[in-house]
Amino acid sequence: MDLKNKKIVIGISSSIAAYKVIDLIKELRKSKADVHIILTKNASKLVDKKDFEIVSNNKVNTDLFNPNVNYIDYIKKNRPIRHISLSDTADLFLICPATANIIGKMANGIADDLLSTSIMATNAPVLICPAMNVKMWKNPIMQENTEKLRKLKYEFVEPEYGILACGYKGMGRLANLKKITERIKTIIERRNNLKGKRILITAGATSEEIDPVRVITNKSSGRMGVYIAEEAYLRGAEVTLIRGANSINPQYHFRDIKIHNVNELFKEIKKNIKKHDIMIHSAAVSDFTAINKHSKKIKSKDNLHLELTPTTKIFENIKKLKKNIFLIGFKAEYRVSGKELVNRAFSLLKSAKADLVVANDIGKKKRGFDTETNEVYVIDKNKRVNHIKLADKRVIGNKILDTIKK
Numbered sequence: 086m087d088l089k090n091k092k093i094v095i096g097i098s099s100s101i102a103a104y105k106v107i108d109l110i111k112e113l114r115k116s117k118a119d120v121h122i123i124l125t126k127n128a129s130k131l132v133d134k135k136d137f138e139i140v141s142n143n144k145v146n147t148d149l150f151n152p153n154v155n156y157i158d159y160i161k162k163n164r165p166i167r168h169i170s171l172s173d174t175a176d177l178f179l180i181c182p183a184t185a186n187i188i189g190k191m192a193n194g195i196a197d198d199l200l201s202t203s204i205m206a207t208n209a210p211v212l213i214c215p216a217m218n219v220k221m222w223k224n225p226i227m228q229e230n231t232e233k234l235r236k237l238k239y240e241f242v243e244p245e246y247g248i249l250a251c252g253y254k255g256m257g258r259l260a261n262l263k264k265i266t267e268r269i270k271t272i273i274e275r276r277n278n279l280k281g282k283r284i285l286i287t288a289g290a291t292s293e294e295i296d297p298v299r300v301i302t303n304k305s306s307g308r309m310g311v312y313i314a315e316e317a318y319l320r321g322a323e324v325t326l327i328r329g330a331n332s333i334n335p336q337y338h339f340r341d342i343k344i345h346n347v348n349e350l351f352k353e354i355k356k357n358i359k360k361h362d363i364m365i366h367s368a369a370v371s372d373f374t375a376i377n378k379h380s381k382k383i384k385s386k387d388n389l390h391l392e393l394t395p396t397t398k399i400f401e402n403i404k405k406l407k408k409n410i411f412l413i414g415f416k417a418e419y420r421v422s423g424k425e426l427v428n429r430a431f432s433l434l435k436s437a438k439a440d441l442v443v444a445n446d447i448g449k450k451k452r453g454f455d456t457e458t459n460e461v462y463v464i465d466k467n468k469r470v471n472h473i474k475l476a477d478k479r480v481i482g483n484k485i486l487d488t489i490k491k
């Protein structure tokens with residue numbers, strides 16, 4: 086994506102990872118972005134401001150106050166005040182690397198230097214890339230601060246696991262620069278492009294009780310649906326997520342309804358569907374449920390014979406509940422050819438009168454249940470196929486949202 090005419094303000098705080106931002110700026114400039122840097126005073130002790138001026142081709146800002154300016158005269162002349170002018174004109178505000186200190190200041194409304202004051206004054210999306218020692222990252226105060234910021238719609242590229250500059254091993258390394266660049270482009274490109282849309286998303290595994298403690302379930306982590314919900318929310322959509330109780334937790338705060346079994350899932354869909362324009366049904370729904378649920382814990386010494394019956398096919402019933410909803414389903418198959426996968430997905434699309442079906446082969450490595458990545462085929466009503474190659478599930482989720490947007 087071209088970043089021409091896009092202004093990115095990068096706040097660099099004093100993590101040892103600050104030097105890595107040089108390469109990030111080079112990448113952004115290659116995409117033609119206009120990059121402006123704010124360096125905290127402490128960061129300027131770790132890196133040389135001049136290096137950043139050379140790569141960004143702009144003056145680096147460090148001070149809130151200019152000692153040579155008489156501010157009374159200055160303001161009378163309507164001259165720009167640095168923290169306001171940078172904040173007002175940014176398309177994206179990136180904090181990279183973000184120290185525990187700047188995150189703490191942001192979460193608590195502290196504005197005591199150029200960077201923290203500029204963040205306070207911006208309406209642009211803010212993307213935070215933390216980097217710190219593992220104990221600092223895991224500190225409950227730190228986690229409480231990030232949680233608070235997420236609630237307020239600040240975005241994060243989570244730090245990664247690895248050897249840290251301090252010698253420790255664990256979470257805390259600045260995320261991969263490619264990942265950060267991709268996220269910057271996604272945010273700029275997709276800002277508010279689903280505003281006004283109401284999207285109902287199902288995610289994760291359902292589980293059918295066979296006795297009070299045991300269930301039949303599947304390996305779905307819910308990642309795909311939860312990431313789609315998060316990305317839709319960040320694009321300005323009104324999101325309702327209905328998810329299996331054991332799925333991963335969303336990072337942001339939209340309507341989040343937890344369910345256990347197929348009946349609960351269907352009940353919640355019926356209750357909520359009318360208020361939505363789009364439904365993305367990615368939950369891995371149990372295909373069977375026990376005919377006779379035992380009311381007491383089954384003894385474990387003897388052989389056990391379970392009689393199962395198929396559950397309601399929720400996906401095939403959605404259009405009966407709301408005819409004009411834009412409906413997207415998922416089809417998981419196990420080790421079939423690409424052609425067969427598409428054929429099966431298309432017959433599901435037809436039987437459900439759906440608009441799109443996303444198909445994947447969960448028998449292949451790094452694809453499907455409980456993985457961070459996937460490879461999918463998006464099939465439309467005319468059997469046109471969009472093949473999305475192996476990628477992070479968040480990237481796949483965004484591509485699915487792009488297709489829906491189109």
Ligand SMILES: Cc1cc2nc3c(=O)[nH]c(=O)nc-3n(C[C@H](O)[C@H](O)[C@H](O)COP(=O)(O)O)c2cc1C
Pocket residue numbers: 097098099100101102125126127128183184185186187216217218221
């Ligand atoms: C060599 C060195 C490396 C540091 N690296 C980090 C780091 O990676 N993450 C972090 O949160 N703090 C780090 N610190 C601590 C911060 O610099 C310190 O908390 C400082 O007050 C933050 O100021 P700032 O957020 O205004 O830049 C480091 C300090 C030193 C001396």
